[in-house]
Amino acid sequence: MTGRQGVILYGPPTSGKDTVTTALTELHSKYAQFARLKVGTGKSAGYRMGTAEQLRELEAAGGIVYANARYGNTYVVDVPGLDAAFEAGVPVVHLGQVDGIRALADGYPADWSVVLLWCPREVTEQRSAGRGDSDTAARLAAWDATREDLDAHPGIVWDLTVDTTASAPQDAARLIDHLLVRRAGAAPA
Numbered sequence: 001m002t003g004r005q006g007v008i009l010y011g012p013p014t015s016g017k018d019t020v021t022t023a024l025t026e027l028h029s030k031y032a033q034f035a036r037l038k039v040g041t042g043k044s045a046g047y048r049m050g051t052a053e054q055l056r057e058l059e060a061a062g063g064i065v066y067a068n069a070r071y072g073n074t075y076v077v078d079v080p081g082l083d084a085a086f087e088a089g090v091p092v093v094h095l096g097q098v099d100g101i102r103a104l105a106d107g108y109p110a111d112w113s114v115v116l117l118w119c120p121r122e123v124t125e126q127r128s129a130g131r132g133d134s135d136t137a138a139r140l141a142a143w144d145a146t147r148e149d150l151d152a153h154p155g156i157v158w159d160l161t162v163d164t165t166a167s168a169p170q171d172a173a174r175l176i177d178h179l180l181v182r183r184a185g186a187a188p189a
Contacts, residue, residue: 003111004086004109004110004111005090005110005111005112005113005180005183005184006034006082006085006086006090006091006092006093006110006111006112006113007024007031007090007091007092007093007112007113007115007176007180008093008095008101008104008105008112008113008114008115009021009092009093009094009095009115009117010095010096010098010100010101010114010115010116010117011096011116011117011118011119011146011164012096012118012119012121012124012142012143012146012147013096013124013128013139013142013143013146014119014123014124014127014128014131014139015117015118015119015124015164016117016119016162016164016169016172017094017117018033018046018094019164019169020117020162020164020169020172020173020176021033021092021094022169023169023170023172023173024092024173024176024177026170026173027170027173027174027177028177029089030089030090031089031090031092032085032088032089032090032091032092033046033091033092033094034077034081034082034085034091034092034093034094035047035048035081035085036048036075036076036077036081036093036094037049037050037054037055037058037075037076037078037081038050038073038074038075038076039051039052039054039055039073039074039076040071040072040073040074041072041073042071042072042073047075048081050076055067055074055076058076058078058080062079063078063079063080064076064077064078064079065077065078065079065082065103065104065107065108066095066099066100066103066104066107068096068097068099068100070096070142071135071138071142077093077095077100077103077104077108079108082108086110090180096142096145096146096149097146097149098149098150098152098153098156099149101114101156111183111184113159113160113176113179113180113183114156114157114158114159114160115158115159115160115161115162115176115179116158116160116161116162117162117164117172118161118162118163118164119163119164119165120165121140121143121144121147123165124139124140124143125140128140159179159183160175160176160179162175
């Protein structure tokens with residue numbers, strides 16, 4: 001393996017990907033959320049906003065590891081972005097599709113720890129409404145798509161599974177950090 005470690009957080013909307021990533025960055029400065037390239041409109045925080053032209057250029061150069069469309073936007077995990085993220089530390093990539101996990105694990109050389117963050121559908125609805133999302137119905141549709149995605153890929157192996165209704169974000173972050181330490185064969189700090 002390359003010696004580079006990365007984290008993939010998979011789960012439905014509001015399962016805690018942002019919250020757990022924040023707890024990871026508070027636990028250790030080596031962790032940072034990977035800012036996917038976003039082509040479209042809406043929320044820009046946590047993304048590198050791009051254009052359709054940039055997307056075409058990346059595609060032509062073979063620089064796209066994974067792209068998906070959701071909420072009327074295109075979200076991209078790209079080679080230049082990953083290269084920069086690994087130079088800075090341990091990237092934490094948020095994904096909501098098993099195909100994205102496979103594309104990243106197979107398409108970008110690193111020791112990827114794959115973590116399933118989960119919450120029930122009704123919790124997604126409550127959390128989405130609670131944080132003031134204007135597109136809760138779309139988030140529930142994405143929750144349904146995530147459940148269908150999991151059901152369609154029963155053989156996927158998770159390095160760690162966290163029920164975010166039962167574990168505090170700080171506890172989930174510690175579990176993820178311990179996982180990476182064990183995988184690296186390093187002594188715990």
